[in-house]
Amino acid sequence: MVWYDDDDLWVDFASVMFPARRGQEAATLADTSPLLKVGADTRVLDLACGPGLHVVELARRGARVTGVDLSAAMLERARAAVAAAGVSADLVRADMLDYVAPGEFDLVINMFTSFGYFTEAGDNLTVLRNAHASLAPGGSLVLDLLGKEVLASWVGRPQAVDVEGGTVFMRDTILDDWTRLRTDWTLVAGEVVKRKSIHSFIYSAAEIRALLREVGFATVECFGDWDLSPYDNTARRLIVRGTRGN
Numbered sequence: 001m002v003w004y005d006d007d008d009l010w011v012d013f014a015s016v017m018f019p020a021r022r023g024q025e026a027a028t029l030a031d032t033s034p035l036l037k038v039g040a041d042t043r044v045l046d047l048a049c050g051p052g053l054h055v056v057e058l059a060r061r062g063a064r065v066t067g068v069d070l071s072a073a074m075l076e077r078a079r080a081a082v083a084a085a086g087v088s089a090d091l092v093r094a095d096m097l098d099y100v101a102p103g104e105f106d107l108v109i110n111m112f113t114s115f116g117y118f119t120e121a122g123d124n125l126t127v128l129r130n131a132h133a134s135l136a137p138g139g140s141l142v143l144d145l146l147g148k149e150v151l152a153s154w155v156g157r158p159q160a161v162d163v164e165g166g167t168v169f170m171r172d173t174i175l176d177d178w179t180r181l182r183t184d185w186t187l188v189a190g191e192v193v194k195r196k197s198i199h200s201f202i203y204s205a206a207e208i209r210a211l212l213r214e215v216g217f218a219t220v221e222c223f224g225d226w227d228l229s230p231y232d233n234t235a236r237r238l239i240v241r242g243t244r245g246n
């Protein structure tokens with residue numbers, strides 16, 4: 001089994017990836033970020049939507065949202081979140097490698113470092129190609145990544161995060177001359193110890209910009225935060241917006 005198709009990983013480490021505070025952050029982003037501005041009937045695809053944090057907030061603001069994820073467990077959580085919020089959204093179990101809905105969306109989002117998961121570089125390119133094809137003319141893809149330049153400022157230092165009932169220890173290792181990253185996570189909860197690893201490609205701004213251009217995006221912009229601040233030495237994330245030509 002490939003690492004990303006392991007429901008136990010997403011479920012066991014949900015407390016560190018999807019704490020309650022991220023739901024509040026999703027609401028704030030939906031209210032404030034020009035990159036996530038939706039109006040009534042904006043058609044949004046959340047690629048690798050996880051438990052639906054952004055699906056819910058964008059649907060609350062009137063968007064017609066489709067959430068796609070490979071994990072049955074995550075989609076179940078997304079369904080529960082959508083129902084609890086009293087909104088509606090389409091939730092689809094699919095691999096982002098295959099999912100394409102030609103011309104159907106105004107905005108495609110891929111949030112919280114959910115890109116670069118495939119071992120073959122060409123498969124990650126296919127995801128971008130699919131996203132481009134799924135956009136209507138003039139539509140945008142927004143990718144929320146941990147850029148190489150940001151990662152370089154702290155990678156290698158082990159981290160420990162307290163979660164409900166335990167602690168998660170995290171260690172990152174750079175692989176293949178800064179091409180890929182392995183993140184090893186260990187959850188210690190009383191007598192229980194669980195270990196999982198995430199393997200992904202990492203991208204500099206120049207590299208991801210070149211990939212978006214290669215699959216046909218007419219314009220590509222890189223930002224260091226959700227307020228459109230520049231991707232410079234103060235950046236917290238690498239947020240990329242590719243816009244499909246008309």
Ligand SMILES: C[S@@+](CC[C@H](N)C(=O)[O-])C[C@H]1O[C@@H](n2cnc3c(N)ncnc32)[C@H](O)[C@@H]1O
Nearest residue numbers: 004048049050069070071074095096111112114
């Ligand atoms: C780090 S989580 C982020 C979830 C969500 N975007 C968020 O902001 O909370 C990554 C998600 O990607 C999903 N995923 C992993 N591989 C996938 C694939 N090949 N196709 C679709 N979804 C995938 C996982 O199931 C998980 O829900």
